[in-house]
Amino acid sequence: MFNKDVFPFLAKKRVSDITETDIRFILKKIMKDRGTNRISVRIHKDIIQLFKWAEERQPWRKLLIGGNPAKVVDIRSIILSEYEDIYGISDRLLSDEEILELHNIYLKTTKDYDNAAADDKKQLPKPLPEYSQIATWLCLSTLCRIGELLMAEWKHVNFTTNEWFIPKENVKTTRGKKQDLIVFLSPFAAEQLKKLYNLTGTSKWLFPNDKKTSYLYIKTITRQINDRQVMFKNRQEDAKSKETAITR
Template sequence: MPKTNGLFFSTDREIQNLKAQEKRYSVKDKLNNGLFIEVKESGVKSWHYRYSLDGKQERLVLGRYPDLSLKDARQLRDESASMVAKGFSPKKEKNKPQGVLFKDYGERYLKEVISKERKNPYNMVLCLNNDIYPMVGHIALDKISVDDVRRVIWRKKEQGYDAAANQVRGLLKRMFDYAMTLGLVPYNPVLAIPTRHIYKAVPRNRYLSISEIRIYYTTLLNSRIYRPRKLGLLLSLLTLVRKSELLRAKWEHIDFEQRLWLIPETKADSATGHSREMVVYMSDQVIEIFKELKTIAGNEPYVFVGRKSGTHISHNAFNTAQKSALKLTEIPDFTVHDLRRTASTHLNEQGFNSDAIEACLNHTVKGVRGVYNKAKYEKERIEMMKKWSEYIFNIIYESNIVFFNEARKIKEI
């Protein structure tokens, strides 16, 4: 057993600061509740709970840090202590033969359901790997309780992402529905947690005024935020594309000669679950931005390069950049997605063809018109994107002339 070095922890920061030593050691929770963290020679940190039952000491391995946070580890410790108080051994209960683990079932669900219903399961896989598996992946499917489900959902809520918490809840519900169909569980524990207690959707109507566009982009472009993030947020307003479509943009789909950007897979249609391809007609300004990004990206396949070669930036990269710039202004809160509404609102106010605007947003026209009207509005969209880029640059160019001149220096290097 590793030696306890007399140290205590009480905060997440203190745990992060624990460094590997020549021999593994353990550090106690300052609450003196039997919880401690073991630091191995390799630097791996794992949670343990030490307790006494029937005059004998036992030790239960709870999980690894940071996959299991301090708050969650303490909660698992409390649940285990409750079992000890009732005369049960948490260690023996954990070691009992189990049914199919939730993570194994999740991979089956991906293969049998998600892969057939959705052409691009990226967001589902992300949700499973980041939000669900770390919390309950190690638990047998038929042993997952309402409390386990609540822990998964409320972890996301406590991070400040109520809408995402509701999406986690929705995925869990569908997974347990299918598990019931297969006879793997007797009931669906997610039904005990109503959606209305997690998130109440409020239709958004936020868009930026002309003065807000000028102030925000002047602040953004003159900030110390990484240059590709700035250019990405500008492209979001100029092209009307979704954030997910922007961050997954590939150079193989951008044709500078034809002035076209092909997006082979967009957000799945809510009615059919299928994705549609989309074409973005690039203005002179958009082409210049992409050329600068190409200089920065080099031989990487993605326009917005991730930390590892061959990958794109994370889902939250643009969110983080957008919020960082917003904090430097007094502009009311808005999201990256609101930039699409901003463009749509101003284009409609300027009298452009509404169907062409909807086509740029890659929205489907509903009703009878949607069935019979298959026009792509190519000429209207090309002209509209040209004028929209000129309009935005007239608003923000003069106050950011140094920023745009910097692009020329990058190309000359």
């Protein structure tokens, strides 16, 4: 997104010369040309973080005597007033049909791959690992953030009371003061955690890395899902191309 929406306007400017007006222009142009609130909010956050990084390090720190220009920009005055996902909180819900579809996709891709001959597996999409499938069900059933889940330790899970304790150090929030959280597990969520315990219960973490020296890299599961979405999209586009070629 930076290559398309930011660098064409700021790449040749000195850091000290970038102003809130420049940033406001970029965000307004995104809204005008593409009409996307989500991208505008995300780029605004990324620019704030970029300048924050520079403020804390030399030699860029001395170039930002005037402070972080992105912080002065009120993104709410640029995006549509009805957009409420500024703080990363969305009201997007999966329908019963979509949840069932996801369940069936997991079952089918795993079964097809496991039952395929060795040579045929090269042509099939590799199913999402079982621990990643469980992670998606836990995120959906507890409404936790993926980072909060991947950093969790087994000592924080109580199967007797069906509670999951999230220490404030693992909580991600953009508003208010961080505090410890307690997630009350539904029977479904508790069942998913018990399945996971059979896989990783000997580790300190629910989702350990390969060497079991720490928790899994925060973006691992998200990337696994994104990669499969791209593969599916590419297969759809290939199929459309073949159909177009046939009808020419």
